[in-house]
Amino acid sequence: MFKLAPLSAAIVLALAGQVMADNSVSTQSQQGTENIADVKQSASPYASASQLQIGLGNDSAAKQDNATAQIQQQSIGEYNANYAEQLFENGSQIHQQQLGGFNSTHASQSIGTENSAQQQQEGTGNFSFIYQDTQTGSQATTLQFGDGNEANIEQLYSGTANHALSIQTGTGNYSALEHLAHEHGQIAIFQTGEGNWAYGEQGSGQRGTLGISQNGAYNSTEVWQDSQTDSQASVTQIGQTNEAVIDQSFGENNLATITQVGDMNALYVDQFESQQSLTNLFQTGSGNLHLTYQSGDNHVLNASSSGTGNKVLASNWKGDQLGGQFGSRQKADINQMGGGNVANLTQEGEANTLRLTQSGYDNKASTVQADSNNELYFEQNGSDNLLIADQRGTDNYAVGSSSGTGNKVDLAQSGSGNQSYTWQLYGDRNEAKIKQTDGVNVAYVTQGGSLNQASVDQSGASMTATVQQFGVGNQAAVLQQ
Numbered sequence: 247m248f249k250l251a252p253l254s255a256a257i258v259l260a261l262a263g264q265v266m267a268d269n270s271v272s273t274q275s276q277q278g279t280e281n282i283a284d285v286k287q288s289a290s291p292y293a294s295a296s297q298l299q300i301g302l303g304n305d306s307a308a309k310q311d312n313a314t315a316q317i318q319q320q321s322i323g324e325y326n327a328n329y330a331e332q333l334f335e336n337g338s339q340i341h342q343q344q345l346g347g348f349n350s351t352h353a354s355q356s357i358g359t360e361n362s363a364q365q366q367q368e369g370t371g372n373f374s375f376i377y378q379d380t381q382t383g384s385q386a387t388t389l390q391f392g393d394g395n396e397a398n399i400e401q402l403y404s405g406t407a408n409h410a411l412s413i414q415t416g417t418g419n420y421s422a423l424e425h426l427a428h429e430h431g432q433i434a435i436f437q438t439g440e441g442n443w444a445y446g447e448q449g450s451g452q453r454g455t456l457g458i459s460q461n462g463a464y465n466s467t468e469v470w471q472d473s474q475t476d477s478q479a480s481v482t483q484i485g486q487t488n489e490a491v492i493d494q495s496f497g498e499n500n501l502a503t504i505t506q507v508g509d510m511n512a513l514y515v516d517q518f519e520s521q522q523s524l525t526n527l528f529q530t531g532s533g534n535l536h537l538t539y540q541s542g543d544n545h546v547l548n549a550s551s552s553g554t555g556n557k558v559l560a561s562n563w564k565g566d567q568l569g570g571q572f573g574s575r576q577k578a579d580i581n582q583m584g585g586g587n588v589a590n591l592t593q594e595g596e597a598n599t600l601r602l603t604q605s606g607y608d609n610k611a612s613t614v615q616a617d618s619n620n621e622l623y624f625e626q627n628g629s630d631n632l633l634i635a636d637q638r639g640t641d642n643y644a645v646g647s648s649s650g651t652g653n654k655v656d657l658a659q660s661g662s663g664n665q666s667y668t669w670q671l672y673g674d675r676n677e678a679k680i681k682q683t684d685g686v687n688v689a690y691v692t693q694g695g696s697l698n699q700a701s702v703d704q705s706g707a708s709m710t711a712t713v714q715q716f717g718v719g720n721q722a723a724v725l726q727q
Contacts, residue, residue, distance in 0.1 A: 269293070272308075277301055284308075287315060294318075299326060307331075314338055324348050324369075335361055347371050347392075359383060370394050376410075379403040388412045388421075393439075395419045402426040410434070417441050427451055440464050440485075452476050463487055463508075474500055486510055486531075498522060509533055509553075517545060524548075529556060532584075541572040543595075548579045554606075555586040570614070571598060582609065585628070593620060596639075600624075604631060607650075611635075615642065618661070622646070626653060629673075633657075637664070640685075649673060661685060662706075670698065682706075693720065702726075 272295045274283045283306040287293040293315040295308040303325045308317045311333040319328040321344045328351040330340045335355065340363040342351045350373040353363040362385040365374045369391075375398045376386040382405065388397040393416040400423075401408045407430045412421040417439045425431040428451040435444045435458045444467040448454045452475040458467045463485040469492045471479050480503040481490040487510045492502045495518040503526040504513045512535040517523045522544040527536050529551040536549050536558040549558045558580050560570035570592030571578060578600045580589045585607035591600060597619040602611055605627040611634070613622060618640035624633055629651035635644060641663045648655060648670040654677045655668050662685025670676040671694040678691045678700045686708040691700045694716040702711045702724045713722045 272296065274298070274306070276304060276306075279303055281305070286310075288312065290315065297328075299323075302326070305329075309333075310335065310338065317341070319343070319351070321349055321351075322346060326350075328352070330354070330363075332356075332358065332361065334358065337361065340364070342366070342374075344372065345369065349373070351375070353377070353386075355384065356380060361385075363387070365389070365397075367395060368392060372396070374398065376400070377402075378405070378408065380405065381408050382406045384408045386410045390414045390419060391416065393417045393419070397421045399423045401428065401431065404428075406430060408432070412436070412444075414442065415439060419443070421445070423447070425449070425451060425454060425456075428454055430454070433457070435459070435467075437465065438462060443467070446470070446479075447472075448474055448477060448479075450474075454478070456480070458482070458490075460488065461485060465489075467491065469493070469502075471497060471500060473497060476500070479503070481505070481513075483511060484508060488512075490514070492516070493518075494523060495519060500524075502526070504528070506534060507531060511535070513537070515539070517542065520545070527551075527558075529553070532556070535559070539570070540576065543573045544575045545571060545573065546577045546579075547571065549589075550581045551584070551587065552582075553584045556582060556584060557588045558582065558590070559588070560591040570594070574598070582606070585609075596620075602626075602633075604628065615639070618642075626650065629653075637661075644668075647671075648676065651675065653677075655679070657681070659683070659687070663687075666690070668692070670694070682709075691715075691722075693717075696720075 270290045270293045272285045275298045277300045280303045286309045295317045297306040297319045300322045307329040309331045314337045317330040317340045319342045324346045326349045331354045335358040338361045340353045342365045344367045347369040348371045352375045354377045355361045357380045360383045363376045364387040366389040372395045379402045386399045397412045399410040405428045409432045410423045413436045415438045418441045420443045422445040423433045425448040431454045433456040437460045440462045441464045446456045447470040449472040454477040457480045459482045461484045466489045469479045471494045474497040478501045482505045484507045486508045490513045493516045494500045498521040500523045505528045507530045509531040510533045514537045517540045520542045524546045527549040532554040534556045574596040576598040581603045583605045588610045590612045592614045594616040599621040602624040607628045609631045613635045615637040620642045622644040624646045626648045631653045634656045637659045640661045644666045646668045650673045652675045656679045658681045660683045665688045667690045669692045673695045676698040681703040684706045688710045692714045696717040698720040700722045704726045709726045
């Protein structure tokens with residue numbers, strides 16, 4: 247679609263040759279159908295090229311190298327194409343603007359410093375692409391207004407402090423931005439409307455930031471930060487039935503944050519074989535779903551959901567109860583407010599800690615902690631709450647509290663030095679079952695209400711068990727060996 251040579255006779259008269267002198271200026275204007283405008287400016291320090299086409303199916307192309315120059319292209323109509331290229335440029339600019347539908351624009355800047363490329367399209371079914379490689383301090387910006395548009399920005403090959411920005415307004419738009427081997431790179435995507443799709447990727451770099459914001463319904467987004475160090479990824483979605491994915495694998499000291507406001511949203515976060523990473527998840531609404539997976543050392547998971555029927559599942563992507571936190575010195579803090587919430591977390595490794603808070607109705611929690619030095623804190627407020635915790639290893643510690651109706655706590659600890667304190671104060675149909683094996687285990691169970699049952703089974707040496715039940719129909723069975 248893009249043609250650089252040969253030059254037409256009209257362009258030869260206007261430009262008097264392809265190679266321009268210092269401070270050369272080229273201006274081209276065409277009206278009609280299927281016109282072609284080409285210009286090349288080489289070794290012209292302050293060159294500028296301006297191209298305007300009005301009509302249908304027109305092509306314009308401008309190429310500059312070894313200068314500080316400007317390219318400005320404008321198309322009005324449909325099925326038009328613009329191409330701009332700058333090579334070995336410093337402080338140069340490309341500005342492309344298209345009005346109409348089914349237009350395409352392509353900007354390329356290679357090996358330069360502090361260059362900028364900006365594309366603006368208004369209409370339906372447009373396509374834009376900005377390519378920048380081996381750049382320092384450069385900027386790429388795409389603005390699209392309309393439906394069914396596509397924006398692509400690639401900043402590749404050992405760049406430093408480069409920025410990529412895509413803004414789309416409308417329905418059914420697509421945006422994809424990518425960094426490779428960048429330092430201090432920044433990617434930002436903003437979409438307003440319904441049914442939009444956003445994709446951002448940063449790989450093999452450090453100290454990068456990637457942010458995506460979507461406002462509307464039925465939007466999807468994916469963020470991939472592979473082999474990144476000291477990087478941040480954030481996604482914000484406001485609307486219903488949205489989906490967000492963040493993958494930070496094989497990295498170190500990275501941060502992932504997802505915020506969703508609305509109903510029937512889903513989010514997935516994966517930090518695989520990474521170190522010292524932090525995940526923050528926030529959901530407000532009904533029927534939302536969290537799925538998280540972390541493996542490595544020194545990770546932190548903060549998950550918060552507010553609404554009815556929300557689920558927080560530490561999962562290997564979309565499978566229930568298959569993932570969690572694997573490694574050493576992991577921390578998880580899960581907070582749910584509302585009714586019908588479910589929290590599930592698996593921790594395997596050493597010195598892991600879990601803090602769980604649920605307030606509302608029909609809450610459920612299922613946790614597994616393996617190996618040594620694990621700790622568990624839980625609090626359930628509401629009715630029909632259920633907590634099942636399994637801790638295996640050495641020096642495990644569990645506290646807990648349940649308030650409401652139909653609560654059940656089932657805790658099993660294997661190892662030495664385990665301690666468990668369980669309080670269910672006032673409510674109906676509460677049950678507490680604690681089993682501790684080996685070592686110096688201590689268990690305290692206190693229940694208030696009616697129809698409560700408590701069973702403590704401890705095997706080993708130096709055991710201590712205390713059960714207190716208040717109300718009607720309570721039963722207690724303690725076996726220590």
